[in-house]
Amino acid sequence: MALYIGFDASTQSLTAVVVEVAGGERRIVFERTLTFDETLPHYGTKHGVLTSADGYTVVAPPVMWADALDRMMAILAASGIDLAAVRAVSGAAQQHGSVYMTNDGLSALEHLDPERAFAPQVAALLSRALSPVWLDCSTTAECRALTEAVGGDEALARLTGSRAYERFTAAQIRKFAWTEPEAYAQTARIHLVSSFMASLLAGREAPIDPGDASGMNLMDLAAKRWSAKAAAATAPDLESRLPVIADSWTQAGELSHYWQRRYGFGAARVIAWTGDNPSSLIGLGLHAPGQLAVSLGTSDTVFGPIAEPAPDPDGAGHVFGSPAGGYMALTCFANGSLARERVRDDYGLDWSRFSAAMRRAPVGNLGALMLPWFVPEITPRVEHAGVRRLNLDPQDPEKNVRAVVEAQAMSMRLHSRWIVERVETIRATGGAAANEDLLQVIADVFDAEVVTLPTTNAAALGAAIRACHGDRLASGDPVTWDDAVAGFTDPAPGPPIYPSAANVVIYAGLIRDYERFERESITG
Numbered sequence: 001m002a003l004y005i006g007f008d009a010s011t012q013s014l015t016a017v018v019v020e021v022a023g024g025e026r027r028i029v030f031e032r033t034l035t036f037d038e039t040l041p042h043y044g045t046k047h048g049v050l051t052s053a054d055g056y057t058v059v060a061p062p063v064m065w066a067d068a069l070d071r072m073m074a075i076l077a078a079s080g081i082d083l084a085a086v087r088a089v090s091g092a093a094q095q096h097g098s099v100y101m102t103n104d105g106l107s108a109l110e111h112l113d114p115e116r117a118f119a120p121q122v123a124a125l126l127s128r129a130l131s132p133v134w135l136d137c138s139t140t141a142e143c144r145a146l147t148e149a150v151g152g153d154e155a156l157a158r159l160t161g162s163r164a165y166e167r168f169t170a171a172q173i174r175k176f177a178w179t180e181p182e183a184y185a186q187t188a189r190i191h192l193v194s195s196f197m198a199s200l201l202a203g204r205e206a207p208i209d210p211g212d213a214s215g216m217n218l219m220d221l222a223a224k225r226w227s228a229k230a231a232a233a234t235a236p237d238l239e240s241r242l243p244v245i246a247d248s249w250t251q252a253g254e255l256s257h258y259w260q261r262r263y264g265f266g267a268a269r270v271i272a273w274t275g276d277n278p279s280s281l282i283g284l285g286l287h288a289p290g291q292l293a294v295s296l297g298t299s300d301t302v303f304g305p306i307a308e309p310a311p312d313p314d315g316a317g318h319v320f321g322s323p324a325g326g327y328m329a330l331t332c333f334a335n336g337s338l339a340r341e342r343v344r345d346d347y348g349l350d351w352s353r354f355s356a357a358m359r360r361a362p363v364g365n366l367g368a369l370m371l372p373w374f375v376p377e378i379t380p381r382v383e384h385a386g387v388r389r390l391n392l393d394p395q396d397p398e399k400n401v402r403a404v405v406e407a408q409a410m411s412m413r414l415h416s417r418w419i420v421e422r423v424e425t426i427r428a429t430g431g432a433a434a435n436e437d438l439l440q441v442i443a444d445v446f447d448a449e450v451v452t453l454p455t456t457n458a459a460a461l462g463a464a465i466r467a468c469h470g471d472r473l474a475s476g477d478p479v480t481w482d483d484a485v486a487g488f489t490d491p492a493p494g495p496p497i498y499p500s501a502a503n504v505v506i507y508a509g510l511i512r513d514y515e516r517f518e519r520e521s522i523t524g
């Protein structure tokens with residue numbers, strides 16, 4: 001019997017999933033989430049981040065993520081799990097965020113003292129106390145400069161898989177290098193959240209995998225190497241400050257002395273971490289092009305495996321590396337659960353009353369529409385936040401609740417056509433995938449069945465599966481991806497959520513009105 005741990009360091013929380021593999025028997029034996037705002041309130045975050053007054057600059061303390069990791073390891077150690085049976089650990093993290101380390105910090109990684117508290121020791125490794133995260137949208141000027149230097153939007157998308165995006169790491173690094181040149185000069189290495197967390201576990205620098213590196217606007221997507229051109233266009237001497245890129249199944253090391261001594265773990269393998277969306281691809285068992293998933297988390301994302309790294313012709317989507325090799329396509333919406341929560345709170349509801357209110361409003365909302373841009377939107381690109389309503393009374397809770405959910409589903413459909421035009425089945429994950437009313441709207445808008453898995457933590461499950469896959473490879477007993485996911489990614493018991501023929505007809509009409517409303521609101 002072998003145990004594998006998968007972490008997900010997401011925007012608002014840290015999750016750990018432990019899976020047991022005993023021959024063909026596979027099961028999840030532990031699942032726990034620590035929410036940053038509640039578990040670690042002294043970092044002062046709201047929804048896991050610190051947002052400037054104008055709403056554009058969004059950062060988080062990397063020490064908070066490290067602190068959460070330490071607490072989770074303590075919980076795991078006290079949980080009764082047989083630590084000696086843990087053969088490997090891996091993880092997933094919110095994409096694009098960057099962590100800045102000093103030269104001394106890099107050498108100190110392997111000497112973290114198990115007798116002393118973790119967080120202050122980690123603070124001493126950094127040249128920048130706060131990390132920009134994916135919700136940041138303060139770098140429009142940097143995006144323009146990068147695009148121009150690389151030869152335009154299309155050239156950058158062909159090279160790196162995406163046009164320049166404010167939250168992507170290149171724009172963030174450029175802003176830091178130009179506005180804080182002294183701190184940049186003190187920075188020996190710039191990690192992603194994923195590779196930083198893996199480095200903390202291994203007590204030595206971990207590589208960045210192609211899945212997460214492709215969210216930086218810095219990797220040559222076809223070659224899976226840093227692009228000298230993109231790096232030079234971003235900041236002085238950047239290439240020497242970037243970790244190596246290595247396959248997602250690379251062993252980064254073993255759990256360091258700190259974890260072994262402080263909590264009694266063995267020398268389990270640390271497999272490279274990846275981004276949360278690429279990890280969810282594995283945790284949902286998607287490897288064949290033509291499949292589609294939605295992840296309903298802080299951000300909403302729609303993604304699926306693709307055969308060739310062809311960028312989105314509209315420019316809104318991204319091509320990332322897949323942790324199984326190959327590529328995946330993804331479209332990201334910033335107004336995911338944050339928008340749903342805002343509507344819930346604006347009308348003084350809880351989740352069950354939110355669902356009940358939605359059920360009372362007619363499907364299609366009699367044509368009432370909302371553009372739920374509570375924060376600047378990534379897809380479609382909306383620089384200035386602001387909710388727009390059409391034929392929708394702001395005082396009507398039922399219609400507003402239905403409007404936010406319908407808008408999100410229609411936007412997902414419209415902006416995922418470049419990934420796959422039509423699918424029969426969609427796999428749903430993320431916290432809101434527990435809400436069947438919401439999944440019904442997705443089924444009706446996409447005219448597709450929606451299935452969920454027994455866990456809504458696909459990113460953490462994907463990490464645990466990747467830990468197993470990497471461990472088997474490193475032990476000289478490799479498994480195929482089909483075998484690695486088998487038994488973990490079967491749909492939850494019970495029937496899928498079927499689209500209703502009558503509702504499909506309603507949304508086929510409404511989506512045209514929605515598309516027009518969206519287009520007109522962006523252009524003018």
Ligand code: XUL
Nearest residue numbers: 094095134276299301332
């Ligand atoms: C993807 C993106 C978000 C974060 C959230 O491009 O920005 O989905 O990964 O954790």
